Amino acid sequence: MDPFSRRRDCAACRDLPSPNPGLLGGGRAGKMVSGATGEGGACPFFPTPPSWGPDRGEKGAGQQASGFGGLKEGGDGEREEGLLAFSLGEFSGTLGPRPRCSPPTPPPPQVCARAALGPGALWAAAWGVLLLTAPAGGQRGRKKVVHVLEGESGSVVVQTAPGQVVSHRGGTIVLPCRYHYEAAAHGHDGVRLKWTKVVDPLAFTDVFVALGPQHRAFGSYRGRAELQGDGPGDASLVLRNVTLQDYGRYECEVTNELEDDAGMVKLDLEGVVFPYHPRGGRYKLTFAEAQRACAEQDGILASAEQLHAAWRDGLDWCNAGWLRDGSVQYPVSRPREPCGGLGGTGSAGADGGANGGVRNYGYRHNAEERYDAFCFTSNLPGRVFFLKPLRPVPFSGAARACAARGAAVAKVGQLFAAWKLQLLDRCTAGWLADGSARYPIVNPRARCGGRRPGVRSLGFPDGTRRLFGVYCYRAPGAPDPAPGGWGWGWAGGGGWAGGARDPAAWTPLRV
DSSP states (O other), X not given: OOSSOEESSOGGGGGSOOSSTTSSSSOOTTSOOOOOOOTTSOEEOSOOOSOOOSSOSOOOTTOOOOOTTXXXXXXXXXXXXXXXXXXXXHHHTTTOSOOOOOOSSOOSOOOOOOOOOOHHHHHHHHHHHHHHHHHHHHTSOOOOOSSOOTTOOOSEEEEEOSSEEEEOTTOOEEEOEEEEEOOSSSOGGGOEEEEEEEEETTEEEEEEEEETTXXXXXXXXXXXXXXOOOSTTBOOEEEOSOOGGGOEEEEEEEEOSSOEXXXXXXXXXXXXXXXXXXXXXXXXXXXXXXXXXXXXXXXEEOOHHHXXXXXXXXXXXXXXXXXXXXXXXXXESSOBGGGTBTTOTTEXXXXXXXXXXXXXXXXOOTTTOOBEEEEEEEOOSSEEEEEOOSSOBOHHHHHHHHHTTTOEEOOHHHHHHXXXXXXXXXXXXXXXXXXXXXXXXXXXXXXXXSSXXXXXXXXXXXTTSOOBEEEEEEOTTOOOSOTTOOEEEEOSSSGGGSSOOOGGGEEEEOO
């Protein structure tokens, strides 16, 4: 006989111990609930659910049961999908052996049978289950989440900015991070704040640590990183003079004596992606060499996200290059057979196919395989300008020409940044620091390299030939010793008419 039953003609069951005092309401501790008996004088023992389902029958102590129409099977008083779940063990575990109906003197055999329940008993049973399951939810432990949602709580809960924050080289940015801390037993002075940068999936670099009044920045962040300190619970980090190397993901970790939580912030930079290979030719760089090549040209290896954004802006390059995650990819805006075919299967994202895409070779052996590089650079604090001497100069004379104007020969990344961010437009090729000759076009026009804007490249000409002017870069604050403009020639004994012809004696002359 299942535990959801009533006993007929059983006066003794009125004094049996209650399975849970006060469960049904109206009873007293240690006694079953007194009330009107059903047909034949049956006494209420426990309410019968409207339906047992397919496994109709008896379940022992500690087993789970489902019933009551909208109630769903579960355990330990948890709520699932808005349905109440309960365990019969909370009730039957206190019952012990089922009491038997035996009077003091042997009477005729007593019979206990099921009887229908009235609506009052069902309501009482439902309220009893609610009373038992309510405290169970409070003992489940505290949630800890990164992005705070309404109604969620915890001893330490960290909230960071969704998505990403965007800055540029030389700028100042706030990496937002706030935490909620139940400081009933401990003050905020006992909370430890730590910022780290994710350099690899399992590798971190320390950026900043704060414990009460003690603050410390590490490595290249010294003198640039500090807490915003906008009231209790603010762990936001202020980063000044942002560099290219600051690009990436940062973790904000908050720890008290017992618990901790963390959130991620992504710092993105405004800038431009450019393909690069050195004088030695294409497909000559290992992964480490590609990193060095980008750094020498005022850049860093681009990320896959940056390359995809550049492709969406129209970047079209038919040579594969390293990215910062160790993968090899290349963007194709105009599909063609030599560049992965007309919409090959290697396109990345939903925009591949007939519209081109980012072709992906996957992760390659970074010490043995060789490719080009895709570099990324950001805003320039200084200025790039074109210097045209009275006559073309060889590559060896380019550095002296720029030095006479308080500048240095521009790097490839600096020319790309000036083209993209400062809108430098010049239809004249000039030397760059790596020995290549290039020129930037913002407004395409006839005889300036085609119908698309970009930085045109003439490769790596013979450095001894006098073919070009030079693109120079002047750092911010550097004086211009010749603000009125300069020409070039040899000094001493008549300039162009005569005198020393030694290139070392070649000096700027005002024109």
